[in-house]
Amino acid sequence: MEKTDPLPLDAYLIADFARVGRTKKCEPWRGSQFLALKRLTRHRLHLAECITREKTHMVSNLYLKFSELQLLDDGSQPFSNIYGTTASAVLTEFMSLQDIIDTPEEELLQFLAKKSRNRITDISRTSNLLKKAARDSYRLDKCMYEPLNVSLASSFNCIQTYHKEIKLMDQAIERCINGMNPNAFTILKSIPGICPVGFRNDC
Template identity: 70%
Template sequence: MLKINPLSTLYVGIDVSSKSNYVCALDFYKNKYINSSFANNQPGAEELAKKILECLKEHPDLNTIVAALESTSVYSIHIANFLSSCEELMHFKPYVFVLNPKCTANYKKSYIGLGKSDPIDAFVIADYARAGNIETEPWRGSQFLALKRLTRHRLHLVECMTREKTYLVSNLYLKFSELQMLEGDDQPFCDIYGATSSSVLTEYLSPEEIIDSSEEDLISFLAQKSRNRIKDISKTAELLRKAARDSYRLDKALYEPLNVSIASSFNCIETFKKEIKLIDIAIEREIRGLNPNAFIILQSIDGIGPVFAGGIVAEIGDISAFHSSDALAKYAGLMWKSNQSGDFDGEDTPMSKAGNRYLRYYLGEAANSMRKHNVEYGAYYRKKYNEVPKHQHKRALALTSRKFVRLVYGLLARNQLYSGVSLDTSNE
């Protein structure tokens, strides 16, 4: 909670859009001092700062600025940076807050019959700040912004690759219906999106060509494409033939268009993989220019490398911004809504997810990696996995991520390396 004198504070609410910022400035008694629009560019920001200064000079009883705006993709970054670092405003100790839009939207519901417009939205944001509802820390500036752009772009590439793989599945099923349905020991390839699988699926026009190919030719093909990395190549060839025999047959006119689509998807996936590797290198390079303590601490945890550590620190920033692991978990959206009334206690308690999805992603990926390398976290994951009959992995990983948050907070708050000793004091 921000400790200021509310009676001497000017509350500035900013409704941000790509072209303009509508501003409403209030004092504690809801007197409006600014209620106008400014261009969302450098001249517009300078005009806003000048207007705020004029207001403060006219009302000497106001000596502190609290500016609040909603997080609106990249459009809120420039104005937040400008107001938090504007030299002309430094004397008045400006606090700038970038809010979760859900918070202000829910607050707006307390006004019955309030319409929708830029002036109204700016007023609601200013009034939200005036009411003392802000619990987040002030805008930290651009210290971690460069790293954050890289880590968020990495997630963007991962999501693009996942969408491409999902799209590819439909074409794979049409061409080679049985191959993608096989699991475990019946699946000829450990990675259906790998180099050997993609060669088979693009260079053989149809399953019939695999069936008609001699055993020697098929084994030679698999050996060449896998660079002799397949342990039992005869068994792989046999499984591939069986999958080809069990697959549906298509009209021959369909195979060529399907091959073109499948090859294109594999090329896209390969490109995304290469770009992700380049981003990983850039993340490691960017990390070296920042305070290394947090990165060193996180990388001391089993299974956590520079990319996951970078993603977590870029979104958290300074751990002192959070008073507890619960606050950090809430910021990441790793919390569960209660479903209770009277004597009724609902078993279905969905995760809120009303938080920083980027931090939630990197915490989840890091927890998933750690449970594969750490005995304690592996056992905890398996315990939670076996507690329910459905959504087992999703639930177990979410709970493991929540446990991981307590470890991250404990290590960073204590400024200590991970020694294998659990810092989790919960009873879960």
Template identity: 55%
Template sequence: MNNTLTAALFIGIDVSSKSNYVYGMDFFGNKLLSFQTSNNNPGAEVIAHEILQCLKKNSLTHLNIAMESTSFYSWHIANFLSCHEELLWFKPKVYCLNPKVIANYKKTFIDIDKTDPKDAMVISDFARVGKITTTPWKVSQYIALQRLTRCRLHIMENITREKSYILSNIFLKFSELAVMDKSDRPFSNKFGATSSAVLTEFMSTEEIANTDISQLVDFLVDKSKNRFKDPMATAKILKRAARDSYRLDKSLYNPLNAAIAASFNCIKALEKEVKTLDKAIERAVKVLQTHEFECLCSIYGIGPVFAAGITAEIGDITKFNNQASLAKYSGLTWRKKQSGRFTAEDTYLTKTGNKYLRYYILEAAGSILRFNREYNDYYHKKYNEALIHKHKRALALTGRKLIRLIFALLSKNQLYTMNDDADKAINS
């Protein structure tokens, strides 16, 4: 039997916003610790002191600490215990575990209560039986960059939500504009400056329909800064759409205009913040000067922001054994559905991994399509093969292909060059 395991203390911590419940056992499952303390610096000092006393009292030489990755509440305690000077003598390994894994393991205990002490005991036992497959916690040098890239995704999600919301109000005011086919639309960007001006500065669709064509052309030229190739044709499309749209009671136009204007203002403000964050991300990643960032930027189509987002979430590539484990971490894997001789063709993306990494991988994959013929051809091949969800499925598969390239480049510390010799070296 491994002497390291028999001489180890296994700690499980149930983390919450205000308190931490600590449970400790030895390799044979004997209870050695059980107490609760506050989730702050004094409370962390108490945890470290009690663990030290337990280690010395029971002549244990190694320390394994496990806790659920509970949002950001577990970050401080994990960082504190992994860096505590006195605990370093016992070679501490701190693990932040996926709550889903612990929830499934808890089901193996028959008729167990849902309490903090029981939850901490289950986490401790999970560590004791050797079920942990993740790498130990490391003080992340990427944490500052990660805060920026995650904040950027948060704002992008808000922009998407606001754009989805405004569409309902646009349909109520200008029904035809909201449902026109892409090829027939007067504006390439429904949320652009010209579209915003038309929707907010004209009181109603009747006003657009009754406006003189030359005046409407001048309006479009002014708001678009003369970017329309054929402003007369655009004006005609706009007038026709206005004539074909539903009419509303006049009392509805003022409230709708105010709501649409508020949404456009929110979108504009959020997009401005995204640009500010992009600059901050570029500054932050230059301070790190990591080879991972340089390797990713060598892939034509991946700019500083996407490269920074991927770098911040992957961190040290050596913690992944292969490209498959990196794909699983990002949630870009598919569950098999098989029973007897039946194997389902329609499989679902797991999406159980790191959603931030998955977002930046897929954004980068979409960007690469414009510059890399191999990836563009692969995307369209998968697009044509899919029966449903064509774009989403093709993009996810392209992202999975990109993960193989990213793993190869980072693990070999190699820059990407678009030639056959480099591709053979990467795939070898």
């Protein structure tokens, strides 16, 4: 109801509502539910910022370990996502770039197929691009590879954990919104581009 009344009517309205429910326009106050949703969305933002911060932190380690991956354009890049599962396996399970170069072609193909779960369309091309990138990258002293691998593995683990937590947070946010107003929630989801947690291109 309007809150710009010139007279102090609030007390009368509350009394009427409490006695006989006369104020029909009033609805149950759901401020606590909005506060709960606010907590969830802010924590989701915190998790997303943690992922961004971790990726920014590991850029220098990625460049030291495999410099060419940071320089290639999309057409020459062996991985669609340098922070994905397959790239993570290559960067952490091969101790050095020379190990990638020296790995037999068939063995490398099997490795990529296994780590990508056969999702790579042209695995031979990916293998060739990977070996070429390894040959074109800077070389480091041998004592550097183990510390870099440990650091990269830790960063990848952190990113993976944050992604899992974001999925759980998305589920909690969806439950919270659905409990507030199911009809409005259904209407919002019917709009292309709007998902339970926000805006996405694949909705």
